[in-house]
Amino acid sequence: xxxxxxxxxxxxxxxxxxxxxxxxxxxxxxxxxxxxxxxxxxxxxxxxxxxxxxxxxxxxxxxxxxxxxxxxxxxxxxxxxxxxxxxxxxxxxxxxxxxxxxxxxxxxxxxxxxxxxxxxxxxxxxxxxxxxxxxxxxxxxxxxxxxxxxxxx
Amino acid sequence: xxxxxxxxxxxxxxxxxxxxxxxxxxxxxxxxxxxxxxxxxxxxxxxxxxxxxxxxxxxxxxxxxxxxxxxxxxxxxxxxxxxxxxxxxxxxxxxxxxxxxxxxxxxxxxxxxxxxxxxxxxxxxxxxxxxxxxxxxxxxxxxxxxxxxxxxxxxxxxxxxxxxxxxxxxxxxxxxxxxxxxxxxxxxxxxxxxxxxxxxxxxxxxxxxxxxxxxxxxxxxxxxxxxxxxxxxxxxxxxxxxxxxxxxxxxxxxxxxxxxxxxxxxxxxxxxxxxxxxxxxxxxxxxxxxxxxxxxxxxxxxxxxxxxxxxxxxxxxxxxxxxxxxxxxxxxxxxxxxxxxxxxxxxxxxxxxxxxxxxxxxxxxxxxxxxxxxxxxxxxxxxxxxxxxxxxxxxxxxxxxxxxxxxxxxxxxxxxxxxxxxxxxxxxxxxxxxxxxxxxxxxxxxxxxxxxxxxxxxxxxxxxxxxxxxxxxxxxxxxxxxxxxxxxxxxxxxxxxxxxxxxxxxxxxxxxxxxxxxxxxxxxxxxxxxxxxxxxxxxxxxxxxxxxxxxxxxxxxxxxxxxxxxxxxxxxxx
Ligand code: SF4
Ligand code: SF4
Numbered sequence: 152x153x154x155x156x157x158x159x160x161x162x163x164x165x166x167x168x169x170x171x172x173x174x175x176x177x178x179x180x181x182x183x184x185x186x187x188x189x190x191x192x193x194x195x196x197x198x199x200x201x202x203x204x205x206x207x208x209x210x211x212x213x214x215x216x217x218x219x220x221x222x223x224x225x226x227x228x229x230x231x232x233x234x235x236x237x238x239x240x241x242x243x244x245x246x247x248x249x250x251x252x253x254x255x256x257x258x259x260x261x262x263x264x265x266x267x268x269x270x271x272x273x274x275x276x277x278x279x280x281x282x283x284x285x286x287x288x289x290x291x292x293x294x295x296x297x298x299x300x301x302x303x304x
Numbered sequence: 305x306x307x308x309x310x311x312x313x314x315x316x317x318x319x320x321x322x323x324x325x326x327x328x329x330x331x332x333x334x335x336x337x338x339x340x341x342x343x344x345x346x347x348x349x350x351x352x353x354x355x356x357x358x359x360x361x362x363x364x365x366x367x368x369x370x371x372x373x374x375x376x377x378x379x380x381x382x383x384x385x386x387x388x389x390x391x392x393x394x395x396x397x398x399x400x401x402x403x404x405x406x407x408x409x410x411x412x413x414x415x416x417x418x419x420x421x422x423x424x425x426x427x428x429x430x431x432x433x434x435x436x437x438x439x440x441x442x443x444x445x446x447x448x449x450x451x452x453x454x455x456x457x458x459x460x461x462x463x464x465x466x467x468x469x470x471x472x473x474x475x476x477x478x479x480x481x482x483x484x485x486x487x488x489x490x491x492x493x494x495x496x497x498x499x500x501x502x503x504x505x506x507x508x509x510x511x512x513x514x515x516x517x518x519x520x521x522x523x524x525x526x527x528x529x530x531x532x533x534x535x536x537x538x539x540x541x542x543x544x545x546x547x548x549x550x551x552x553x554x555x556x557x558x559x560x561x562x563x564x565x566x567x568x569x570x571x572x573x574x575x576x577x578x579x580x581x582x583x584x585x586x587x588x589x590x591x592x593x594x595x596x597x598x599x600x601x602x603x604x605x606x607x608x609x610x611x612x613x614x615x616x617x618x619x620x621x622x623x624x625x626x627x628x629x630x631x632x633x634x635x636x637x638x639x640x641x642x643x644x645x646x647x648x649x650x651x652x653x654x655x656x657x658x659x660x661x662x663x664x665x666x667x668x669x670x671x672x673x674x675x676x677x678x679x680x681x682x683x684x685x686x687x688x689x690x691x692x693x694x695x696x697x698x699x700x701x702x703x704x705x706x707x708x709x710x711x712x713x714x715x716x717x718x719x720x721x722x723x724x725x726x727x728x729x730x731x732x733x734x735x736x737x738x739x740x741x742x743x744x745x746x747x748x749x750x751x752x753x754x755x756x757x758x759x760x761x762x763x764x765x766x767x768x769x770x771x772x773x774x775x776x777x778x779x780x781x782x783x784x785x786x787x788x789x790x791x792x793x794x795x796x797x798x799x800x801x802x803x804x805x806x807x808x809x810x811x812x813x814x815x816x817x818x819x820x821x822x823x824x825x826x827x828x829x830x831x832x833x834x835x836x837x838x839x840x841x842x843x844x845x846x847x848x849x850x851x852x853x854x855x856x857x858x859x860x861x862x863x864x865x866x867x868x869x870x871x872x873x874x875x876x877x878x
Contacts, residue, residue, distance in 0.1 A: 206471035
């Protein structure tokens with residue numbers, strides 16, 4: 152993994168603090184999350200304390216610090232979804248897989264992410280699992296959806 | 305250039321480039337602040353210091369707004385007071401409100417503001433904070449629930465200490481302050497200096513207490529509980545009892561310690577003298593034999609950890625001497641134990657330090673000799689104040705006493721250890737004697753005194769030019785060491801103290817002291833040095849005695865076993 156991080160960093164030869172966010176995005180794109188090692192490497196490269204990088208990264212919702220699960224769930228919390236009950240859906244998912252947004256379930260089967268608007272308001276409340284949309288989900292229907300993914304194991 | 309501004313309908317003088325806050329301060333107008341730290345770049349984030357700019361009809365932050373010619377300002381208009389009060393009410397809305405149980409009860413800026421602004425009811429109710437208490441560090445406890453996110457700790461840690469191990473994490477209502485990955489201060493590069501505690505307006509930061517165990521030991525008939533106190537304590541403890549800053553209450557402190565139940569009272573300044581004997585000998589040896597130069601002092605545990613993390617390549621430059629606290633611990637449980645006819649394991653050795661990093665130092669594994677720890681518990685100046693109050697001792701009404709002997713007699717050179725530049729001054733006095741066999745005629749090295757962050761001097765020792773430097777505040781150490789590494793500066797000897805001003809302003813001292821108070825403590829140390837006759841460590845009769853009876857000679861076999869140590873590169877999140 153380390154060599155990959157190095158090669159990403161090499162794309163930013165000027166090594167200035169301005170490139171911190173794009174760098175972190177590239178690393179997450181590649182690894183699916185920001186590992187401790189990655190943060191340390193970036194810190195060394197930019198001569199920036201790890202605490203600062205962690206502070207910046209946690210400011211934005213887009214960064215995660217645990218690897219993705221086999222199935223990555225994105226729950227839309229945009230206005231339309233909210234009005235139609237996405238809070239209940241999120242709560243049900245959290246209960247069902249036992250983790251909160253930004254985390255990965257212990258068995259590694261699911262990871263959860265809350266996103267602003269997916270841009271599919273007509274399907275609200277909508278969730279995406281591994282990029283596949285599930286429309287008009289409810290607190291009830293979500294259980295079955297998750298069960299189906301579990302059974303694929 | 306100066307001009308007039310109008311404040312509360314009166315003309316006052318203001319200087320171009322200064323902030324409204326500074327101009328008001330000179331006029332004796334007090335404006336409350338929370339995020340502001342003197343000397344640091346203003347962040348203007350807490351908005352406590354707002355004043356009304358009459359011309360623009362706006363509330364502006366006094367700490368970050370520069371004065372403008374002819375501006376009109378209202379500092380306590382109804383609108384201003386309402387706004388400040390609302391901020392306090394909002395801060396209180398998620399605060400735990402457990403003032404009665406809080407270490408900072410009666411010395412808390414949030415409490416003061418709530419009182420000043422007459423907050424008398426809970427107008428805004430919020431969900432109370434509930435985060436993990438971070439007790440992972442040997443020195444510092446962080447209680448994020450009491451944190452009001454002013455950011456002072458973050459800035460002091462970065463700007464003054466050059467460590468930057470903490471920052472804001474997350475955003476909005478989820479925000480907390482913590483180290484990288486929020487997995488505990490002990491995994492970070494925190495050097496335990498406690499400067500963050502000194503600036504925290506609330507009880508979110510405090511030292512790790514060794515109280516309960518100490519009380520138990522004081523009541524354990526099998527243990528002989530002994531105590532040592534650092535050179536700076538006698539001139540800073542007074543403020544814990546609202547006595548004038550810089551008042552030297554050494555003999556009252558001796559008496560108070562005995563009343564608490566400490567069987568023997570020792571003065572760490574004695575081992576400051578011992579440190580000087582060893583360190584000066586080490587310097588002379590390095591200079592004469594071409595050893596690693598510059599030699600750098602090692603009595604500050606904040607600095608030592610900093611070096612182990614950020615400058616591991618310079619560890620050979622550090623003097624191998626243990627700090628005075630650890631030297632005292634080691635000689636108590638060997639030399640003194642034998643004299644007193646006590647088994648080392650039955651001695652419980654306590655130290656009173658101006659410093660939180662000393663708590664960390666005492667538990668370093670290098671500080672244990674054959675399974676016996678040098679020092680068992682470390683209390684800060686503040687904790688000693690609490691202890692004296694807890695035992696109902698009226699410091700104004702007790703008879704003075706002297707420390708126990710041996711290990712209680714000191715020179716005035718050792719006393720200088722309490723301030724930046726003092727270790728260097730004391731070491732130079734003794735090194736001079738070791739090199740020439742004579743005594744320095746002019747003891748005072750003015751260039752190394754005072755609160756400047758970086759001081760240097762060139763000393764002529766019988767034709768041998770010795771270049772020395774003194775830094776305090778680890779951010780200054782960084783600058784100096786980087787120059788040394790690049791070869792831009794050449795020194796023989798460098799003194800580093802982590803805290804700005806040295807131990808007199810350590811992270812264990814009275815919270816809320818002004819710069820004037822710190823100067824008064826410093827002056828008190830210099831006065832002692834002026835007044836007393838034994839001004840050099842090598843003339844301390846108890847030092848002469850311990851070498852004669854026990855240690856042999858500086859850098860001898862016994863010294864190496866008990867008084868010297870080694871350092872290691874640390875694997876922490878940088
Ligand atoms: S103790 Fe010192 S190094 Fe540690 S967090 Fe506080 S200011 Fe920073
Ligand atoms: S811990 Fe104290 S100093 Fe640091 S941000 Fe919180 S309240 Fe301010």
